[in-house]
Amino acid sequence: MREPPGLRRGLAEAALTPGPERVEWNLARFAHLLRMAGLRVSSAEVLDAAKALCLVGVAHRDRVKASLRATLIKSGQDVPLFERAFDLYFVPVEDKRARAEFYRRQREEQARRRRRAGQELVFQTQPLDLRPEQLDVYLRLGEEGQRRLRDFLDQSSSGALVEARHRSLVENIVRGHLDRHRRETGAPTGDEELDALADEVRVESEADPLLYQDLQGLEGPELDRAVALVRRLARRLATRISRRYRLTRSGTQVDFRRTIRRNIRFGGIPLRLAHRRRRVKRPxxxxxxxxxxxxxxxxxxxxxxxxxxxxxxxxxxxxxxxxxxxxxxxxxxxxxxxxxxxxxxxxxxxxxxxxxxxxxxxxxxxxxxxxxxxxxxxxxxxxxxxxxxxxxxxxxxxxxxxxxxxxxxxxxxxxxxxxxxxxxxxxxxxxxxxxxxxxxxxxxxxxxxxxx
Amino acid sequence: MAGGGEEEVERLAYSLEWLRSAFEKDGYIAGEETLVSVYLSLRLGKPLLVEGPPGVGKTELAKVLARSLDTELIRLQCYEGLDENKALYEWNYQRQLLRIQLARTGGEGEQDLFAEEFLLERPLLRAIRAERKPVLLVDEVDKTDEEFEAFLFEVLSDFTVSVPELGTLRARQIPVVVLTSNNERELSDGLRRRCIYLYIDFPTVEKEVRIIRSRAPEVAEELGREIAQTVHYLRSQLEVTRRPSIAETLDWARALVALDVDRLSDEHLGRTANLLLKSRDDLELLRQEIGARGILGKARGDA
Missing domain, CATH: 3.40.50.410 (von Willebrand factor, type A domain)
Known part of the structure; x- marks a missing residue:
């Protein structure tokens, strides 16, 4: 397939003038949002989406949505997540401004909280040298996690053998802890708008919480819903069982006895082959x-x-x-x-x-x-x-x-x-x-x- | 020279609007999403992977596309145990044997037993060697096993087939490929990635009314709406094991016209329900529901 003529020029321009008004910029960010929400979107697919937008244009919202949906997601179960992300990300200009304002304020708030966090994480009254992302991770640890980290610092600050030169050691331990946590929870981009959106998309698309509840505690309508869920689960698994254990390959081995018998009428020339079928045992x-x-x-x-x-x-x-x-x-x-x-x-x-x-x-x-x-x-x-x-x-x-x-x-x-x-x-x-x-x-x- | 290749590009440069009117002319009512996905698949030259519950018109989409493009539809129906022999090519063993026998008795000189005349083309090879760009429908691809899927993936990637005795056969042109799946098995990531993805769900009431009006014009507007509402209700509210397909809706609509029904009632539904629900449990469930609360009133309210 030839590359649509506008694409290369468009991408080159996009590289020169990055900014929220550019289609490519929005596309890349949207793809990133999907990734943050847990979908696997490769660059090849983003490129497809870009080509698609060149073909379809960006004038009609429905068409843009359909093009992105056709190129970026590849499974029916991802459809609701995509819909949600699209509706959150592609909003009218006024809403976008309002949102930008909101995120600006949130950014200021975040900066304040970071300063506070910096003051909390001290070794012998001196603040540790931590990057802003690491402070963000600390803020997201929750009450319990934060307290544990502070306790650790308290304990390692005092004591007869603790010296000021232990500082870098402690600093490294804290950094390592925060970085590991960051990797485990999915790294935010540092772009507040995208991070907040990703959180929203993720929350909306969590699997049915009923799946994770102890069955013993279910009551009333929840119980009915669980029963329906079980039935669906069973049906899905059952198709899988019957699928997996059926004969998968028709006989590839020639059965000589039957072949000879069958071909006696052709004077022994083996015109019609008989195959031996492999028997598959189901568990x-x-x-x-x-x-x-x-x-x-x-x-x-x-x-x-x-x-x-x-x-x-x-x-x-x-x-x-x-x-x-x-x-x-x-x-x-x-x-x-x-x-x-x-x-x-x-x-x-x-x-x-x-x-x-x-x-x-x-x-x-x-x-x-x-x-x-x-x-x-x-x-x-x-x-x-x-x-x-x-x-x-x-x-x-x-x-x-x-x-x-x-x-x-x-x-x-x-x-x-x-x-x-x-x-x-x-x-x-x-x-x-x-x-x-x-x-x-x-x-x-x-x-x-x-x-x- | 503006050869066949140029012409091909010309032909596929049809706009979205053209596709829409072509589908409509054929009586296939498609939403914006379906149209855009089909259009993109044609323009980007990528296979179209269509998923959705059984009976929403996935296979029909490929047929309509072939008619719209005025080209041949080549269908590869997948099933468990489908292998390369049946999908790609096979040597005509019987004919080869006969040739050997003839050579022995008639004393003809030695001939090549692996010439093209002994080659049985199966759908994939046929699609690759077709004179005009065909539509290749790979139906229910989820029914095959993983090995065949991998093989299919390879063929759809470079559209060349190598037959050891003949050499490499290259596609004269890349066919338009439509794959359908009922999601019985997860397809591999690789195959998914190569495709333009389309998920078709059961239509809304509005859309189904349009489908009924277009496919069965003898059904009056009012009746068509009632039919669509009722079927929608059965699909969404009743826990049936098999939800009625669009084809079944159309059968039912035609049946009702044949029975001279012009306003639907619970009684009509009860008597003709076996056109929509095809298992004893489902029918029983429906009867209970009609007996308990009546369905039509609720279906209307629901819509």
Whole structure:
């Protein structure tokens, strides 16, 4: 493709006269804003966008938007973020002036705060030598972080062995700390307008916070929303499962026996080739979910999830247990709506909300459903590990674990509490254990551990 | 000399306005975004990657584009297990064998078994070797596996194909490429980066009314609006597993005209819902909704 004639000249001019009125200048800044908001925009794409603007012109806002959207973003999920950033960045001239005024004032305010920060960060009453960006990072550390840094300076300023020449050492430590923090949180540009916009865009586009909440604490409408979210999650994952494990390559190997047989009618000349198909094994999942009293809130989601997966993928065996084990697979037959499935499960089952006896459940699994425990299956236990006879259960799990490919344990207790529980330690010895009490955990475990 | 190349540039120098009227003449109602993206893809010579839910007219876009440019549409339908043999070229093995047999019995001299006459052109090679700049539609590219995607990426980057027995085949002209995806699998960054991106969502009520009026002129204005509102409501408010496509909306509209309906009611909807929703669960859900609160009133209010 030839370069549009105006482009080179335009870019050259832009280089000579940088300023807010130039299209290229705005384009580059806008691209940077998108990057700060977390999109990956390469220079090649910015160049495409520039060419596009040369072709389409900048007279119509809609067209400018469409051109930038077509060239700068490459995925449907980035669309809302783009829309938001565009609306924030490309505003009418009056708004832009008002905004410039606002940012000027903010800049002054920032300078004041920086001076104050400079006075706070002292070594033996002498201010440290820090760059303005480093002071900005300090200001963004929050109350707690700032206090810790000040405490560190206080402690290292006093003491019998501290001398004035230690100053550069302390200075370096503080700088290093601030710089690391700056790298981790994404470096601001030092351009207040862009930084503020980036913050706004980021806030708007955060993923659904529901994903990160402990499921146990959800109430009312949030609960309904979470259920809908689980269903979507399951459907998305299910397409992925069925996709990944289907036959990917039609047979490339020639099957000689069948080829010869098929070609006898052509006098043995192999006109029609027969191919041997490679059989692909799908992983089988055997899910054992704890539905005892302590787990009641989670089981609902787990079941919802199982239902979603099982309705699309056929290779999942589901069991529920409290004091006893029950097979749920027949209830998850294809095509029945969730509410009815749940009614059927709950209506016929007597194990909901009971105590927990994993040992008994595993024993039933081993004796009655031994056929399901094959060397290519993965056993997944969903439970908070609070069971009677944990040692016996662990021994049994170890034995069952030898018959399957892998044992995963999704623990609904927060990881921080694991260390104090003997039962967790006992089960950790014979299963890979993952924390799983939010939807985000659930998704992560399923994609990373069960499907890979 | 103003050769074919010049002419080509001339032809593609069509303006945005020309594209708009060409699409409209064909009955394809496109928003500003779609038009600008298609236009940019033509002018910048980059593939157009179209994403969106099933049934919003992604494939149709390529067909309309081919008709507008008055050129051939070459379609490569992707599926799992699609490989180079089926996408690019294959040697006509049977014909080669026959030639060997003939040579043996007829005593003809040795002939080149890997000449062009034995080459079976598959869509990609056909697009590259076409006399006139064709529109190459790579449909549902997300259904292929990663290896094929990488291969496709390579072909779309330099438009040359090397056939070991024949040498390198270069494109006579770069085809207009349209890729569609339902987002079943994340496409690679490389492929995305090469493309102009277009996301098509389900149309607004206004736009769908225009689509209905343009594709099914026998539907009266009033009825068309009610149909669009109802379908919009079903798509946005009801938790159906498969949202009705635009084609289904049109089928439904035509069906209603055939049944002499001129004002839509819940009863009509109930009786003809199987044209819009095609699974038992969804239909049941709809019946419950009609029974509980009625849909039409709410759809009107919603719009």
């Amino acid at each position: 089988r999942l055997v899910l054992v979910a704890d539905v005892s009293g302590s787990m009641a809130r989670y089981s609902r989601f787990v079941l919802q999830f199982l239902y979603g997966l099982a309705s699309v993928v056929a290779c999942i065996e589901s069991f529920a247990f409290s004091e006893r084990l029950e097979r749920l697979t027949p209830h998850f037959a294809r095509g029945r709506p969730f509410a009815r499935t749940m009614a059927a499960v709950m209506g016929q089952s007597q194990i909901w909300g009971g105590g927990t006896d994993l040992a008994a459940a595993l024993e039933t699994l081993e004796t009655r459903y031994a056929g399901k425990l094959t060397p290519d299956s993965v056993l997944v236990v969903v439970s908070d590990t609070k069971t009677v006879h944990p040692q016996a259960a662990a021994a049994l799990l170890d034995r069952v674990g030898r018959r399957v490919k892998d044992v995963l344990w999704l623990n609904t207790l927060p990881r921080a509490e694991w260390r104090e529980l003997a039962s967790v330690r006992a089960f950790q010895a014979c299963a890979r254990m993952y924390e799983c009490n939010t939807l985000a955990h659930l998704e992560q475990v399923i994609t990373r551990q069960m499907l890979s």
